[in-house]
Each structure stands twice: as C-alpha cells, then as structure tokens.
Amino acid sequence: MLLEGKTVLITGGSSGIGAAAAVEAARQGADVAINYIGADAGAHDVVARIEALGRRGVALKGDVAEPDTATAFVGRAADALGRVDVFVSNAGICPFHAFLDMPAATFERTMAVNLHGAFYMVQAAANRMVAQGGGGAIVAVSSISALVGGEYQTHYTPTKAGVHSLMQSAAIALGRYGIRCNSVLPGTILTEINRDDLADTGKRERMAARVPLGRLGEPEDLAGPIVFLASDMARYVTGAALLVDGGAYVNLQ
Numbered sequence: 001m002l003l004e005g006k007t008v009l010i011t012g013g014s015s016g017i018g019a020a021a022a023v024e025a026a027r028q029g030a031d032v033a034i035n036y037i038g039a040d041a042g043a044h045d046v047v048a049r050i051e052a053l054g055r056r057g058v059a060l061k062g063d064v065a066e067p068d069t070a071t072a073f074v075g076r077a078a079d080a081l082g083r084v085d086v087f088v089s090n091a092g093i094c095p096f097h098a099f100l101d102m103p104a105a106t107f108e109r110t111m112a113v114n115l116h117g118a119f120y121m122v123q124a125a126a127n128r129m130v131a132q133g134g135g136g137a138i139v140a141v142s143s144i145s146a147l148v149g150g151e152y153q154t155h156y157t158p159t160k161a162g163v164h165s166l167m168q169s170a171a172i173a174l175g176r177y178g179i180r181c182n183s184v185l186p187g188t189i190l191t192e193i194n195r196d197d198l199a200d201t202g203k204r205e206r207m208a209a210r211v212p213l214g215r216l217g218e219p220e221d222l223a224g225p226i227v228f229l230a231s232d233m234a235r236y237v238t239g240a241a242l243l244v245d246g247g248a249y250v251n252l253q
C-alpha cells in the first residue's frame with residue numbers, strides 16, 4: 001500500500017476528483033480528512049467509504065475562500081488524525097460564462113475559491129508540516145486549462161495557471177523542509193463541475209473526439225496519479241506537473 005500509516009487532507013473531498021482521491025488514499029492505507037462547502041450527504045458518503053476500508057475518515061465543512069477556514073481545517077484535521085503527511089488542494093468551481101459581460105462577482109469568486117483558497121490552504125498545511133517535522137507531500141489539482149484556453153473560462157483558466165505556478169514556487173520554498181509540491185493537470189473529467197456544460201451533447205462529443213484514448217475522464221482516473229505524487233514512490237519529484245488528460249493536450253492534428 002502506497003500511503004500506509006499516513007494522514008491525508010483533501011479540500012473539496014465530497015464529490016468528483018476529491019472524493020475519488022480520498023477513497024483511493026484510504027484504500028492505500030491512509031486516514032483521510034476532507035473539506036467541503038455544502039454537500040453534507042456527499043461528504044458523509046465519502047467518510048463512510050473511507051471507514052468501510054478500515055481507515056479513519058473526517059469531514060469538515062468550510063469555505064476555502066475564507067483564510068480562517070484553512071487554519072481551522074488543518075488544525076481540526078490534525079487534532080483528529082494526529083498529523084498531516086499529505087495535503088491535496090482540490091476544491092474548485094467553474095461557472096462557465098462569456099468574457100465580454102463577465103460579472104465582476106463571478107470573476108472574483110472564482111479567483112477567491114480556486115486560487116486564493118489554494119494559497120491559504122497550502123500555506124496552512126505547509127506550516128503544520130514544518131512544525132511537526134518529517135517532511136510531507138502537497139498535491140494541487142490544477143488543470144490542462146493551465147496550459148490552454150477556454151472561451152467561457154476566461155475567469156477560470158488563470159486560476160488553474162496560478163495553482164500550477166503556486167506549486168512550482170512552493171516546491172522551492174519548502175524543499176529545505178523535505179516537503180514536495182506537485183500538481184496534476186486533469187483534462188475534461190465528468191463531474192458535477194461540468195454536468196450542465198456537458199449536457200450539450202454536441203460539445204460533449206467534440207470534447208471526447210479530441211482525446212486519443214477515446215473518452216472523457218472519470219474522477220477515478222485522477223486518483224492513481226494523485227496518490228502516486230503523494231507517496232514515497234515520488235520521493236524525488238517536486239515542482240512537477242502531471243497531465244492526466246487521455247492525451248488531449250498533445251492532439252493538435
């Protein structure tokens with residue numbers, strides 16, 4: 001098991017990629033704490049799946065856009081589970097909208113959740129790891145959207161580029177403490193975040209058609225890469241970004 005005896009904290013763990021990563025971390029031997037903002041039923045289901053694997057699970061509600069949520073989540077999770085070995089910054093939103101009439105509130109909320117939230121959470125987790133000693137691993141869920149654009153994502157893609165950049169700089173700042181920082185860059189993964197957008201069958205088929213592996217992703221497709229980067233198997237990997245997109249990015253023609 002890749003994470004035996006470790007404790008893993010994941011933001012946005014109540015659904016989609018975060019939920020899949022939480023359950024896989026438990027399957028790989030970790031106790032897991034998840035943060036979420038509203039989906040009590042989803043969070044409780046993930047905790048039940050963690051406990052069914054014989055591990056401890058904790059769900060803590062809070063808005064990652066609020067700086068205090070970060071210290072509260074890391075502190076309460078560490079109190080419950082003992083320490084913080086792995087931190088996965090995953091919570092995010094993508095309210096699709098055209099550029100020219102993008103409401104300021106939509107732009108600012110997307111920045112606050114996706115980028116500011118990641119910063120506060122990673123900072124709080126890193127401070128805990130430094131204080132407890134022994135190093136650690138941080139994995140941030142960025143996106144293929146850190147590298148390419150989207151017409152209805154002009155507020156969103158900069159946040160994903162920012163998260164990718166945050167991991168690069170944090171890798172330098174935290175290397176001396178033995179804390180590794182990496183990002184995963186998912187392609188299009190079928191989750192709640194894009195359920196409405198991909199209800200457009202034409203768009204969904206066009207998106208799938210550009211994937212060399214022939215399908216859009218499932219949340220479980222991210223679980224292995226996240227666990228790998230979190231594990232000691234990746235002990236000399238830091239500041240790296242791992243595309244998990246079925247080959248979509250390289251498919252120019």
Ligand SMILES: NC(=O)C1=CN([C@@H]2O[C@H](COP(=O)(O)OP(=O)(O)OC[C@H]3O[C@@H](n4cnc5c(N)ncnc54)[C@H](OP(=O)(O)O)[C@@H]3O)[C@@H](O)[C@H]2O)C=CC1
Nearest residue numbers: 012014016017037038039063064091092143188189191193
């Ligand atoms: N799906 C995709 O195609 C891709 C997704 N990503 C990224 O993956 C990450 C996870 O998204 P995905 O699994 O797809 O989407 P989901 O909508 O399924 O999951 C989003 C998670 O984030 C939580 N969340 C949202 N806002 C907040 C907040 N303010 N504070 C705390 N938690 C919050 C949600 O909690 P709750 O359930 O309580 O609302 C939920 O647990 C995001 O960062 C996204 O940008 C990257 C590339 C592609």
Ligand SMILES: C[C@H](O)[C@@H]1OC(=O)[C@H](O)[C@@H]1O
Nearest residue numbers: 094143145187188193194
């Ligand atoms: C939510 C989108 O479908 C998804 O988000 C990303 O980051 C990917 O690039 C997809 O566009």
